[in-house]
Each structure stands twice: as structure tokens, then as C-alpha cells.
Amino acid sequence: MSTPLQRLDIWQQLQHHFTDIHQQHMLDWFKQDNQRFDRFNLEAAGLTLDYSKNRITTETMALLMQLAKKRDLPAQIKALFEGELVNRSEQRPALHTxxxxxxxxxxxxxxxxxxxxxxxxxxxxxxxxxxxxxxxxxxxxxxxxxxxxxxxxxxxxxxxxxxxxxxxxxxxxxxxxxxxxxxxxxxxxxxxxxxxxxxxxxxxxxxxxxxxxxxxxxxxxxxxxxxxxxxxxxxxxxxxxxxxxxxxxxxxxxxxxxxxxxxxxxxxxxxxxxxxxxxxxxxxxxxxxxEMLRGAHAMDEHFRTAPMEKNMPVIMALLGVWYVNFFGINSQAILPYDHYLRGLPAHLQQLDMESNGKSIGIDGRKVDYHTGPIIWGGVGSNGQHAYHQLLHQGTHFSPSDFIMPMRSHNPIDNFHAMLVSNALSQSQALLTGKTEQQAIDECLAAGMSEGEAIALAAQKVIPGNRPSNTIYFPKSTPHSIGALIALYEHKVAAQGMIWGVNSFDQWGVELGKDMGNSVLAALEGEASSAAFDSSTSGLVQAYKKMQDLL
The missing domain is CATH 3.40.50.10490 (Glucose-6-phosphate isomerase like protein; domain 1)
Known part of the structure; x- marks a missing residue:
């Protein structure tokens, strides 16, 4: 990986390709190709990934695969599993597998x-x-x-x-x-x-x-x-x-x-x-x-042995690179449609942001491109009545992962069908959006005058063309949960390999820990805050004053 990422020929080809297709609408691609769902669909370790609702073509994926190979991704994956010192700053392997x-x-x-x-x-x-x-x-x-x-x-x-x-x-x-x-x-x-x-x-x-x-x-x-x-x-x-x-x-x-x-x-x-x-x-x-470990192991074996073109973590990693580095996107939404999976966004925040929230490459030099995105999200369908507004009509988009079991452990009435229908309709709405003419027709059908319909329609336009993955599996079992967590572990590692950062250290975390000790000493009166910046020193004094009020 001696050649800087952005100077690679394949990077320049991807940039030209992005210029050619970034204004095209995914909906047109679906109309032109009735096999798109099958073409961009993959099963591994009991999980299925539908990545057809992404702003990609077969050419996009072919170019991204060339990027993965140019960054020696197969060799780096092999090094990870064989215990090489992939955590170079601490001279350690990363052998959770x-x-x-x-x-x-x-x-x-x-x-x-x-x-x-x-x-x-x-x-x-x-x-x-x-x-x-x-x-x-x-x-x-x-x-x-x-x-x-x-x-x-x-x-x-x-x-x-x-x-x-x-x-x-x-x-x-x-x-x-x-x-x-x-x-x-x-x-x-x-x-x-x-x-x-x-x-x-x-x-x-x-x-x-x-x-x-x-x-x-x-x-x-x-x-x-x-x-x-x-x-x-x-x-x-x-x-x-x-x-x-x-x-x-x-x-x-x-x-x-x-x-x-x-x-x-x-x-x-x-x-x-x-x-x-x-x-x-x-x-x-x-x-x-x-059994949870076995599910993770099944995903490990898939990541270790599957060809790049059929490798689920690699595909998800490359999609992330596509959005972060070419579309300029800086966040990723995690949307589990399963009450029991409500803790997934928080876990993936740490996994992704602590791993790839880096601005220094493994060569010790500052990178000149964006790396890890902000990870956020929450359980569906609650989010539909909150932040999905931004997903649909905001000035920037966040690629979204919809995650769901197709069967519930608690089959009450048609609750689960309604839950799944919400997930599918949200990803569909992100894809299709709503045109101004559709909004006008909707308003007219509701009994508005033509003037009222035209005036309101602009507020109801939804651009669509916003990408999402759907990850689904039969039921939330120990095996499927193990595979799901391992999938994201490997996705994050593969992205770090492409970006050339160390996904296995966390020096930014360590700095805050070290500073915390000196601030604590100042708060408890065991040390002076004079050496701090004026803001921190002022806040220390404010804390002390408010303790005296109690």
C-alpha cells in the first residue's frame, strides 16, 4: 500500500465513474433491470443482504472490487486471521476470531x-x-x-x-x-x-x-x-x-x-x-x-474464504467507502426493526467509531481523505416518528441499514407483519421519494383547490434516491445474532484496511482517560486548575461553587 489511496489509478477511475452516475436515480435502474434485486443480493452465515437499493451499478461494484484488490484486501484479511501484528501501533495481533x-x-x-x-x-x-x-x-x-x-x-x-x-x-x-x-x-x-x-x-x-x-x-x-x-x-x-x-x-x-x-x-x-x-x-x-460463537465463526469463515465479489463484509465495507469518499457522506444510520436489537446502534457506534475514527494512517502520516462515519440510529418503528424526517427530506442523506428478523419470538396478532411492513415501506420510500406532481395530485384528491395544492406540494416533495441496505434473517437466534455482530466487525476491519488506518487501537480514548485524572484532582481540591485552559479552569471553579450551595 505504498501508493497513497487517492493517487491510485483505480481511485481516479472511481471518481470519473461517480461524476457519470451520481445524478442518476436508482428508481430508473430498477425499471431498466428486473433482476436488480437478485443481482445485488447475498446470503452468508444465515443472514441475507439486499444491497440493491444503493447508488451503484455493476460497473460501480466492479471498480470497487478493483480498489479492494489494489489495497491487498485478501492478503490483509489473511494476515488478520493468521495472527500477524495488524495492530501496529501496539505491536499486537487482533485475534478475537x-x-x-x-x-x-x-x-x-x-x-x-x-x-x-x-x-x-x-x-x-x-x-x-x-x-x-x-x-x-x-x-x-x-x-x-x-x-x-x-x-x-x-x-x-x-x-x-x-x-x-x-x-x-x-x-x-x-x-x-x-x-x-x-x-x-x-x-x-x-x-x-x-x-x-x-x-x-x-x-x-x-x-x-x-x-x-x-x-x-x-x-x-x-x-x-x-x-x-x-x-x-x-x-x-x-x-x-x-x-x-x-x-x-x-x-x-x-x-x-x-x-x-x-x-x-x-x-x-x-x-x-x-x-x-x-x-x-x-x-x-x-x-x-x-451457539452465538458458532454463528460468529460461520461469518468468520465466510469473510476469510469467500471471493471478494461474494463477500458480505467486504461488499458492505466498499459501499461505505463509496459514500464516505465519493458522495462526501459523514454518517450511517443503523435501524433494527426488532425490540430485542435496540442496543445494536450503541454497540456499533463504539465498534465503528472507535475503530475507524482515525485521521492518521498506519504509516504515521495524516490521511487526506475522510475515514469512519458517525454511526447513529435506533429501533424501528419509533424512529419513523422522529429522525426519519431527516432521512427523507434533509439536505444531506445518511445511508441506512434496515435490520430485521422475519419471524418474531412473540407472535401477537399481526404485529410482526406490521413491523416488517414499516421497515420495507421506509426503505421503499427512501428509494422512490415523491415528485411534485404526485404531491399535487395527492392534494387535489384530498379536496384542495389547484392553488392550494400547488402551494403545499413543494413542502411534500421527497427526493428519494437515498440508499439503504436490508439485512434479514429468519429469527433472532444465538447463531444469527453471533453472525450479525461478526458481520459488522469484519465490515469495519475491511474499511480500515482500505483506508489504511489501524482499526484496533484507540489513542483518542486514552487521552481523555489521562486528562480525567488531573481534572478529578482539581475538582476535589487536591491540585490546582491554573494550568488548564480558561474554559476548563472556569468550569472546575463552577463545580466547586455549586457544591458549596448544597
């Missing part, structure tokens, strides 16, 4: 096959879940556990929380799982006030066992437990951990046998598949957790 590797292939890190340790950890998770769910492991007063509190933030929170919600139908409600992340007294208060310390298990999730928010919440939960009947000797019965810092976890009061590993070759936003998923496995059972 090893956590769901059901093949016999070894995965080598520093000359050692990590698969035996991965399998051993999964076996330990199975034993842990079995003891908790079968009530063999009990609290200090011999009561079985009714609640589990997972204490973590970022990837230790968003992924497991999403999966717990997405797979709620597989939760037999033996144990309630709560996710504590925010360093906010209101959050921890609302969780703890409903719990009984005698029947609550806490799982502290932090690689360093020193993440500010996680450690603070863990210490508060520890104190709550000790203040409500528990003793220091009882801590090992009520606390477990997922951490690389065994010494600090033991010092906290956690038994060594209840500390699960975290590895440097798994980034936080990819850690759902590891012991970070322990609270989820407790909720839905280890068999269902394993």
Missing part, C-alpha cells in the same frame, strides 16, 4: 498456539455457569443467586448488554443480569436498591483492574455488600472477575479460581466472545452462548 474458532486450525501468537488456553477458559466458563445456574454455588447465607451485576465499561459493557437484550427470549429468567457502567451515582443507586446482597453475584470486568469507572463502581459495590450483612471473608462467594491483573483482583477479595483471563490480542470492543461474555452465558446458558 480465535475466541470463536471451532476449526482444528491452530492460532499462533508469539510462537504459541493460543487455542488450548481459549478452550480451557471456555470450559471454566461452562463450569462457572453450571454452578451458578444449578444453584450449587450460593451466597454467604446459602441463598442461591437471583441477580448478577456485571461491572465494566466500553467493550466490557456494550457488547454483552446488546447480546443480553438481543437474546432475551433465551433467558429462562432464573437469574437477572444487570450491567453497571456509568460513573454516575444515579446508575449504581438504581441497580443496587432492588437487590439483596445475600443473593447477588458481582463480576468485575477490567483488563487492568484499574479502569477508573469500573474500579470505582466495583469498590462501591464491595462497600454496599459489606455494609449490608456481608463480611470480608464472604467476598470470594459474591465476587468474580475478568482481568489480566490477577494480583489486584485477589487483593480486592476475589478468589483466584474465579478470575478469568483477558488477552492483549483481544481489543475491548471485540471482547464479547471471551469471558467478558460470562454474564450473558449465565443468563442464556452456556449452550446458547456457544
Amino acid at each position: 480465535a475466541l470463536r474458532n471451532f476449526s482444528d486450525r491452530p492460532v499462533i501468537v508469539d510462537g504459541v498456539d493460543v487455542m488450548p488456553e481459549v478452550r480451557d477458559t471456555m470450559n471454566r466458563m461452562e463450569e462457572f455457569c453450571w454452578k451458578v445456574r444449578r444453584k450449587h454455588w450460593r451466597g454467604y447465607s446459602n441463598k442461591p443467586f437471583t441477580d448478577v451485576v456485571s461491572i465494566g465499561i466500553g467493550g466490557s459493557f456494550l457488547g454483552p448488554k446488546l447480546a443480553s437484550s438481543a437474546l432475551k427470549p433465551y433467558n429462562d429468567n432464573q437469574i437477572n443480569v444487570h450491567y453497571l457502567a456509568n460513573i454516575d451515582g444515579s446508575h449504581i443507586t438504581e441497580i443496587l436498591k432492588h437487590l439483596n446482597p445475600e443473593s447477588t453475584l458481582f463480576i468485575v470486568q477490567s483488563k487492568s483492574f484499574g479502569t477508573q469507572e469500573t474500579l470505582k463502581n466495583a469498590l462501591a459495590c464491595r462497600q454496599w455488600f459489606l455494609s449490608n450483612g456481608g463480611s470480608v471473608a464472604d467476598l470470594p462467594k459474591h465476587f468474580a472477575a475478568v482481568s489480566a491483573n490477577v494480583e489486584k483482583a485477589v487483593e480486592f477479595g476475589i478468589a483466584k479460581e474465579n478470575i478469568f483471563p483477558m488477552w492483549d490480542w483481544v481489543g475491548g470492543r471485540y471482547s464479547l466472545w471471551s469471558a467478558i461474555g460470562l454474564p450473558l452465558a449465565i443468563a442464556i446458558g452456556i449452550d446458547n452462548f456457544r
Whole structure:
């Protein structure tokens, strides 16, 4: 990848192609080609992608595929799976795929096959879940556990929380799982006030066992437990951990046998598949957790082996590049039409924006093109009565991913048919829009005079020609949810490979953490704020004054 991206011949060809077609309307392409749906439709790992409602032609896709090959995408994908140091700034591999590797292939890190340790950890998770769910492991007063509190933030929170919600139908409600992340007294208060310390298990999730928010919440939960009947000797019965810092976890009061590993070759936003998923496995059972891993593995194998032209993550990545770099689009809407998938946009925000929100390439030089988009969205059909207005009539467009199971776990009357009809009609409306003449005819049919109809029609014009993908699958199962999350993981990685950025570090996140410590010291009067900029210093003083008012 020595030639800068924008200087590639294929990039210039794409630019010329964009000039030729960007004002054409997708609706005309559908009229000209009654096979368009079949042509731009792909199945993988139990998911189906309809990408026919994109501003592309067969020539567009052919050119984008040439770009992928020019950026050595097949070789980069191979390097990812084989454990090469794709996270170059930290000199680490990115081997989250090893956590769901059901093949016999070894995965080598520093000359050692990590698969035996991965399998051993999964076996330990199975034993842990079995003891908790079968009530063999009990609290200090011999009561079985009714609640589990997972204490973590970022990837230790968003992924497991999403999966717990997405797979709620597989939760037999033996144990309630709560996710504590925010360093906010209101959050921890609302969780703890409903719990009984005698029947609550806490799982502290932090690689360093020193993440500010996680450690603070863990210490508060520890104190709550000790203040409500528990003793220091009882801590090992009520606390477990997922951490690389065994010494600090033991010092906290956690038994060594209840500390699960975290590895440097798994980034936080990819850690759902590891012991970070322990609270989820407790909720839905280890068999269902394993089935989720199998769904992800199926998508891994597709991404690893499918040709570029039939590779779902690669196609989605290239579509994103097409919109970001040629149409100048800076956002992407994620629209799940499934109540259980309502946490998906938040998880994908972290996955995409933390991975590809970069302005420095892997060569250490500032890039001269746009990279990761802003990810936003929400559950359908609620969004139709809010931000869909911007999707349809705003001055700029956001490519949208409609995501839905075709069958519901809760088939009440024709609810699900109505929900799916909303998703399909929204993507159709984004495609077709409404012309001024259609708006006039609509107004006249409603009984308006011709003058009134003409005056109002301009407000009702919807341009259409706004792109969307539709990702659908039979039902939200552990397998399909695993495949869906892995699909986006690989899409994001493939985009990073094309843009030439490191999708596996997050130095911008680290800066805020470092600065937070000095600001906290100033807020608590342990340090001066004089060295801060005047705004931060002024806000510190405002905080102190308002504390005095209470």
C-alpha cells in the first residue's frame, strides 16, 4: 500500500465513474433491470443482504472490487486471521476470531498456539455457569443467586448488554443480569436498591483492574455488600472477575479460581466472545452462548474464504467507502426493526467509531481523505416518528441499514407483519421519494383547490434516491445474532484496511482517560486548575461553587 489511496489509478477511475452516475436515480435502474434485486443480493452465515437499493451499478461494484484488490484486501484479511501484528501501533495481533474458532486450525501468537488456553477458559466458563445456574454455588447465607451485576465499561459493557437484550427470549429468567457502567451515582443507586446482597453475584470486568469507572463502581459495590450483612471473608462467594491483573483482583477479595483471563490480542470492543461474555452465558446458558460463537465463526469463515465479489463484509465495507469518499457522506444510520436489537446502534457506534475514527494512517502520516462515519440510529418503528424526517427530506442523506428478523419470538396478532411492513415501506420510500406532481395530485384528491395544492406540494416533495441496505434473517437466534455482530466487525476491519488506518487501537480514548485524572484532582481540591485552559479552569471553579450551595 505504498501508493497513497487517492493517487491510485483505480481511485481516479472511481471518481470519473461517480461524476457519470451520481445524478442518476436508482428508481430508473430498477425499471431498466428486473433482476436488480437478485443481482445485488447475498446470503452468508444465515443472514441475507439486499444491497440493491444503493447508488451503484455493476460497473460501480466492479471498480470497487478493483480498489479492494489494489489495497491487498485478501492478503490483509489473511494476515488478520493468521495472527500477524495488524495492530501496529501496539505491536499486537487482533485475534478475537480465535475466541470463536471451532476449526482444528491452530492460532499462533508469539510462537504459541493460543487455542488450548481459549478452550480451557471456555470450559471454566461452562463450569462457572453450571454452578451458578444449578444453584450449587450460593451466597454467604446459602441463598442461591437471583441477580448478577456485571461491572465494566466500553467493550466490557456494550457488547454483552446488546447480546443480553438481543437474546432475551433465551433467558429462562432464573437469574437477572444487570450491567453497571456509568460513573454516575444515579446508575449504581438504581441497580443496587432492588437487590439483596445475600443473593447477588458481582463480576468485575477490567483488563487492568484499574479502569477508573469500573474500579470505582466495583469498590462501591464491595462497600454496599459489606455494609449490608456481608463480611470480608464472604467476598470470594459474591465476587468474580475478568482481568489480566490477577494480583489486584485477589487483593480486592476475589478468589483466584474465579478470575478469568483477558488477552492483549483481544481489543475491548471485540471482547464479547471471551469471558467478558460470562454474564450473558449465565443468563442464556452456556449452550446458547456457544451457539452465538458458532454463528460468529460461520461469518468468520465466510469473510476469510469467500471471493471478494461474494463477500458480505467486504461488499458492505466498499459501499461505505463509496459514500464516505465519493458522495462526501459523514454518517450511517443503523435501524433494527426488532425490540430485542435496540442496543445494536450503541454497540456499533463504539465498534465503528472507535475503530475507524482515525485521521492518521498506519504509516504515521495524516490521511487526506475522510475515514469512519458517525454511526447513529435506533429501533424501528419509533424512529419513523422522529429522525426519519431527516432521512427523507434533509439536505444531506445518511445511508441506512434496515435490520430485521422475519419471524418474531412473540407472535401477537399481526404485529410482526406490521413491523416488517414499516421497515420495507421506509426503505421503499427512501428509494422512490415523491415528485411534485404526485404531491399535487395527492392534494387535489384530498379536496384542495389547484392553488392550494400547488402551494403545499413543494413542502411534500421527497427526493428519494437515498440508499439503504436490508439485512434479514429468519429469527433472532444465538447463531444469527453471533453472525450479525461478526458481520459488522469484519465490515469495519475491511474499511480500515482500505483506508489504511489501524482499526484496533484507540489513542483518542486514552487521552481523555489521562486528562480525567488531573481534572478529578482539581475538582476535589487536591491540585490546582491554573494550568488548564480558561474554559476548563472556569468550569472546575463552577463545580466547586455549586457544591458549596448544597
